[in-house]
Amino acid sequence: MRNRYVVLVFIILLFTSCGNTSQQKQTETTESASTAQPQVAADAKFPFPEIPTMLTQPEERKVYLMAHYWDNFNFADTALVNNRNVAEQGAADYLAILADGTLTEEQVKGSLDGFCKGMEAQEHARKVFLQMMEDYLYNPNSPFHNEGLYALFLERMLKSEFVDEARKSSLKFSLDLISRNCPGKVATDFVYFLPDGSRHSLAQTRAKNNRLLLVFYDPECPSCHETMQEMVADGMLAEAVKAGKLTVLAVYTEGNQEVWKRTLSDLPQGWTVGSDHETVKQGALYDLKAMPSLYLLDGTKRVLLKDAPYAKIREEIAAL
Numbered sequence: 001m002r003n004r005y006v007v008l009v010f011i012i013l014l015f016t017s018c019g020n021t022s023q024q025k026q027t028e029t030t031e032s033a034s035t036a037q038p039q040v041a042a043d044a045k046f047p048f049p050e051i052p053t054m055l056t057q058p059e060e061r062k063v064y065l066m067a068h069y070w071d072n073f074n075f076a077d078t079a080l081v082n083n084r085n086v087a088e089q090g091a092a093d094y095l096a097i098l099a100d101g102t103l104t105e106e107q108v109k110g111s112l113d114g115f116c117k118g119m120e121a122q123e124h125a126r127k128v129f130l131q132m133m134e135d136y137l138y139n140p141n142s143p144f145h146n147e148g149l150y151a152l153f154l155e156r157m158l159k160s161e162f163v164d165e166a167r168k169s170s171l172k173f174s175l176d177l178i179s180r181n182c183p184g185k186v187a188t189d190f191v192y193f194l195p196d197g198s199r200h201s202l203a204q205t206r207a208k209n210n211r212l213l214l215v216f217y218d219p220e221c222p223s224c225h226e227t228m229q230e231m232v233a234d235g236m237l238a239e240a241v242k243a244g245k246l247t248v249l250a251v252y253t254e255g256n257q258e259v260w261k262r263t264l265s266d267l268p269q270g271w272t273v274g275s276d277h278e279t280v281k282q283g284a285l286y287d288l289k290a291m292p293s294l295y296l297l298d299g300t301k302r303v304l305l306k307d308a309p310y311a312k313i314r315e316e317i318a319a320l
Contacts, residue, residue: 045086048065066098075122082128092136109152126162137149137150139290140289180286192251210299211299213246236314240317248270250267250274253278
């Protein structure tokens with residue numbers, strides 16, 4: 001973590017430094033960099049591009065940096081690619097800057113294209129960075145989680161001549177999942193069944209006060225327990241449901257009906273609890289990469305928050 005902050009501070013200084021650097025200092029920097037190159041891999045640093053001194057404004061220096069970020073990185077060097085202090089740390093800093101909202105979409109796409117052009121032709125680098133981008137951008141537990149940025153990356157890699165069709169099929173599946181149930185879109189309808197066997201649909205479910213919290217859950221999922229227990233014990237959520245400020249619809253997505261019925265009593269009586277008989281999972285109607293998966297909808301079932309952490313959901317509920 002400390003190394004990452006050091007690199008980020010370096011980048012900030014890079015943006016804000018004066019453009020009137022003397023030729024002597026430039027030469028010293030170049031000589032210092034040349035001297036550092038023979039160091040052992042453990043001491044290696046990410047090879048940032050040199051920004052032209054004629055670019056003096058932080059914004060234009062940033063644009064240049066992101067357009068040329070990977071120019072000096074040798075993707076053919078497997079040892080360098082495997083060096084977490086260089087490759088992974090460099091990628092983490094890259095994504096942090098790329099996703100800060102100050103670049104246009106075209107600038108982001110251009111930067112990603114440059115990254116992919118360098119990486120895609122090298123089989124080992126392609127394998128490592130494909131997995132790294134998935135772990136950083138697609139994993140909901142990652143601090144870099146950003147499905148919009150991951151979608152742009154996937155779109156670019158689907159155009160690659162170096163990715164085989166089997167891998168492209170997997171990437172396209174992920175891209176299709178990301179594109180579903182996004183904020184602003186109407187959530188995909190599905191059928192669920194209450195404990196009494198009655199059949200209902202999401203579209204027909206009433207959303208009190210124009211808000212519905214949709215919870216996909218699995219009581220046998222160990223990683224779900226902490227979030228589900230937090231929600232069940234949350235007095236503010238209980239009060240909001242009791243006061244009619246929102247509806248909570250919890251849907252069991254797995255196939256063991258005995259487990260579902262046995263654990264019904266673990267959930268609050270004010271919640272609507274149903275089982276979809278695995279319709280959502282088998283049809284890939286929603287992206288259930290992490291459970292519980294939480295969606296906040298309005299009365300028309302339009303998505304307000306997609307697969308959001310409970311802390312974010314709670315902020316919205318508190319404001320009702």
